[in-house]
Amino acid sequence: MIWRSIFKMAQNSLAEGVFAINKPYGMSSAQVIRDCQHHFNPSKLFAPLLAADRALREKENKYQKQRRTHAKRDINVKIGHGGTLDPLATGVLILGVGKGTKALHDFLGCTKTYETVVVFGASTDTYDRVGKLIKKGDYSNITREQVEEALNSFRGKFQQMPPLYSALKMNGKPLYEYAREGKPIPREIETREVDVTELELTEWYEPGTHNHRWPTEEAEQAEKNVVKSVWQVAKHQQDGTTSTEEAATLIPEVVGKEVKALADHESNKRAAEERVDELVSEEPAGKKRKTETGAAEPMMSGALKDKKGKDKKQDKYAKNRGLDLAPPPPSPDTPFPWEGKGPPAAMIRMTVTSGFYVRSLCHDLGEKLGCGAMMAELVRSRQGEFVLGTDNCMEYSDLALGEEIWAPKIQKALDLWNNKDKAGKAQAVEPVVKKEEVKTEEIKAEEIKAEDIKTEKQPTPTPALEQPTGEVKVEESASVNDEAKA
Numbered sequence: 247m248i249w250r251s252i253f254k255m256a257q258n259s260l261a262e263g264v265f266a267i268n269k270p271y272g273m274s275s276a277q278v279i280r281d282c283q284h285h286f287n288p289s290k291l292f293a294p295l296l297a298a299d300r301a302l303r304e305k306e307n308k309y310q311k312q313r314r315t316h317a318k319r320d321i322n323v324k325i326g327h328g329g330t331l332d333p334l335a336t337g338v339l340i341l342g343v344g345k346g347t348k349a350l351h352d353f354l355g356c357t358k359t360y361e362t363v364v365v366f367g368a369s370t371d372t373y374d375r376v377g378k379l380i381k382k383g384d385y386s387n388i389t390r391e392q393v394e395e396a397l398n399s400f401r402g403k404f405q406q407m408p409p410l411y412s413a414l415k416m417n418g419k420p421l422y423e424y425a426r427e428g429k430p431i432p433r434e435i436e437t438r439e440v441d442v443t444e445l446e447l448t449e450w451y452e453p454g455t456h457n458h459r460w461p462t463e464e465a466e467q468a469e470k471n472v473v474k475s476v477w478q479v480a481k482h483q484q485d486g487t488t489s490t491e492e493a494a495t496l497i498p499e500v501v502g503k504e505v506k507a508l509a510d511h512e513s514n515k516r517a518a519e520e521r522v523d524e525l526v527s528e529e530p531a532g533k534k535r536k537t538e539t540g541a542a543e544p545m546m547s548g549a550l551k552d553k554k555g556k557d558k559k560q561d562k563y564a565k566n567r568g569l570d571l572a573p574p575p576p577s578p579d580t581p582f583p584w585e586g587k588g589p590p591a592a593m594i595r596m597t598v599t600s601g602f603y604v605r606s607l608c609h610d611l612g613e614k615l616g617c618g619a620m621m622a623e624l625v626r627s628r629q630g631e632f633v634l635g636t637d638n639c640m641e642y643s644d645l646a647l648g649e650e651i652w653a654p655k656i657q658k659a660l661d662l663w664n665n666k667d668k669a670g671k672a673q674a675v676e677p678v679v680k681k682e683e684v685k686t687e688e689i690k691a692e693e694i695k696a697e698d699i700k701t702e703k704q705p706t707p708t709p710a711l712e713q714p715t716g717e718v719k720v721e722e723s724a725s726v727n728d729e730a731k732a
Contacts, residue, residue, distance in 0.1 A: 259294075260294050260295045260298060260344060261291050261292050261294070261295055261343065261344070261656070261657065261660055262295065262343055262344030262345045262346050262660065262664075263342075263343060263344070263345075263346040263659075263660035263661075263663040263664050264328070264340060264341070264342045264343075264346040264349055264350070264660075264663045265340075265341060265343070265632075265638055265639070265640065265656055265659035265660055265663065266338050266339060266340045266341065266629070266632035266638055266639035266640070266659070267282070267339050267341055267639065267640055267641075267642055268336065268337060268338070268339075268634060268639060268640070268641050268642050269331050269335070269336055269337060269338075269339040269642065270336060270642050270643075271333075271334070271335075271336050271572065271574075271575075272333055272334075272569065272570050272571055272572040272574070273333060273568055273569055273571065274330075274333050274568035274571055275327050275330040275331050275339055275568075276568050277567070277568025277569060278327070278339055278341075278568075278642065279325045279326070279327060279341070280568065281642075281645060282323075282325055282341065282645070283322045283323055283325060285645045285649070285652070286323040286325070286343075287322055287323055289649050289653065290649065290653070291649065291653040291656065291657065292323045292343075295323060295343075295344055296321055296322075296323065299321050299324070300321055303321065323343060323344075324343065324344055324347055325341055325342065325343055325347070326341070326342050326347040326350050327339055327340060327341055327342075327350065328340035328341070328342065328350040328351075328352075328353030328354065328629070329353055329354055329358075329600075329629065331626060332624065333568075333571035333572045334374060334376060334572045334621075334624060335624035335625065335626060336624070336625050336626075337360075337624075337625045337626030337627055337634060338358075338626045338627065338628060338629045338632050338633070338634055338639055339626075340353050340629055340630070340632055343660070346660075346663070353629060353630050354600055355599075355600045356600065356629060356630040357443065357597055357598065357599055357600075357629075357630070358597070358598060358600070358602070358626055358628065358629045358630075359444070359595065359596070359597045359598075359626070359627050359628035359629075360595070360596055360598070360604050360624060360625065360626055360627065361448070361593060361594070361595045361624075361625045361627055362593070362594055362596075362604050362607075362608060362621055362622075362623060362624045362625070363458055363591055363592070363593050363594075363621070363622040363623040363624075364591060364592050364593075364594060364608045364611060364612075364619050364620070364621060364622065365458045365459065365460065365589060365591045365619065365620055365622045366383075366385045366388050366393075366589045366590055366591065366592075366612060366615065366617050366618070366619045367382060367383055367384075367385035367388075367460070367584075367588075367589035367617055367618060367619070368380075368381065368382045368383065368460045368589075368618045368619075368620060369381050369383075369609060369612060369613075369618035369619065369620060370460075370461060370620050371465060371469070371473050372409065372605070373409045373603075373605035373606060373608060373609040373620060373621060374605050374608075374620055374621040374622070375458070375459070375460065375461055375620055375621065375622045376461065376572055376573055377461060377620075378461065378463050378464060378465035378469065379460060379461055379462075379463065379464040379465060380465055380469075380470050380473050380474070381470065381474070381618055382460075382618065383612070383616060383617035383618040384616075384617055385589040385590065385617045388589070388590055388615060388617055390447065390450040390590075390592070392615060393447060393450075393592055393611070393615065394447050396611055396614045396615055397445055397447060397594070397611070399614060400442055400445060400607055400610070400611070401442050401445050402441065402442060403439060403440070403441045403442075404439070404440065404442075405437040405438070405439055405440075405484075406437060406438060406439075406440045406602065406603060406606055406607075406610075407435065407437050407480050407484060407606060407610075408436075408437075408438070408603055408606060409603060409605055409606055409609070410435070410476050410477065410480055416432055417432060421435070421476055434483065435479065435480055435483055437484075438601050440598060440599055440601060440602045441598065441599040442596055442597070442598050442599075442602070443597045443598070443599075444595070444596060444597035445594065445595075445596045445597075446594065446595050446596075447592055447593070447594055448593050448594065448595050449592065449593035450590070450592050450593075451590055451591040451592065451593075452590055453586075453587035453588050453589060453590050454586075454587030454588060456591050457575075457576060457578050458591045458622040458623070459576055459580075459582055459583055459584075459588070459622075460583050460584075460620070461583075462583055481613075575623075589617075591622065594607075595627075597628075604621060604624055605620075605621045605624075608620055608621040609621075631666075637655075637658055637659060637662060638659045638662050638663065639659070640652065640655045640656060640659065
């Protein structure tokens with residue numbers, strides 16, 4: 247019965263607006279959108295929206311139709327997201343549907359709440375557990391009190407350095423490439439001002455009481471030197487101990503021959519791959535050589551073809567290219583990469599502004615403690631008004647349960663958004679009206695006071711002593727002005 251009423255509502259109005267979904271682990275934000283479109287396109291809930299889009303397409307002229315690429319000629323439910331979420335992370339991913347996509351830019355600057363697990367004792371090139379191990383540190387004396395004291399440095403507003411080795415680029419070139427080539431960094435490493443309004447250590451895991459761990463893959467020595475040299479430049483810049491030019495020249499001095507060896511190794515590797523690629527010949531369709539039997543020669547792709555000549559293996563990869571982008575969490579049966587009980591870990595909750603790197607906080611916290619640290623888990627529990635476990639944030643797993651399950655939840659979330667939007671517009675007009683009403687009442691009250699003052703101040707006329715009219719007016723005017731000032 248509920249589903250039928252939802253369908254009737256969808257027939258009368260278009261399902262548009264903003265809602266949130268709990269993004270699964272290991273999946274890209276773009277893949278979530280593709281999966282939603284896969285379920286939304288044939289649904290009854292979004293049928294009126296697609297019909298409206300088709301009607302608009304029919305009104306397009308020939309030039310407008312030709313401008314569309316083949317990919318954009320298909321009519322799908324229009325969906326966008328209000329800020330990407332790392333494949334390693336789970337949690338709130340805001341999605342806009344139809345006209346709701348126009349409101350998504352408003353969420354890029356809103357505050358977000360994260361919960362992350364930090365593992366101490368080691369650092370990686372990507373600042374998280376899926377990177378390569380760069381260095382280890384002594385964690386035997388790390389306590390909860392020390393960590394809470396160190397967190398004080400990350401509250402409020404400060405300049406944050408992004409994850410250098412994996413994310414930062416200068417002039418379109420990754421920062422670590424400059425280090426590998428032994429070249430100085432061309433300009434100052436860009437930082438951004440962030441604001442941490444809430445930062446709390448919510449759980450403390452003593453050594454041997456958790457399953458979080460470091461990665462097993464360790465970087466080669468040359469790679470370690472490259473990363474450390476980039477970190478050193480960043481540290482000098484943050485501390486202000488050297489100028490940007492002096493810090494940049496540290497890279498050639500630190501890396502030396504090992505960087506050149508690493509660069510030569512990768513150059514030889516690329517050359518070998520190019521030689522292998524030359525062995526694979528994929529001729530354009532229609533120009534393939536034919537065998538004696540008249541059949542076209544199969545291409546050396548190693549995959550079967552369907553009836554339309556498409557590579558099934560490639561099609562499957564394209565469809566699921568946003569899946570399994572992060573290795574699964576370690577099994578409890580997997581041996582730990584340390585001897586003894588291992589390092590402690592902590593769960594930290596924070597509310598931050600846009601552009602904040604949680605993995606950078608984890609790394610910088612480890613550097614401040616002197617033992618190293620990395621991000622093991624990340625959950626975005628809130629973005630703006632959208633919160634996990636509420637009516638405006640549905641579970642991704644509901645999509646597989648069928649339209650009877652997910653459609654009412656999405657409709658309810660869209661209703662919440664649209665009703666809030668209408669209420670916001672009404673509130674935007676209401677204060678203006680009230681202000682005018684208050685102003686009118688103040689004027690009326692002032693006029694009444696003036697009349698009262700005039701009556702009280704005006705002396706009773708007598709035949710013997712009659713006040714001049716002009717003086718009385720001046721006195722009344724002065725009395726009114728004094729009241730207004732008070």
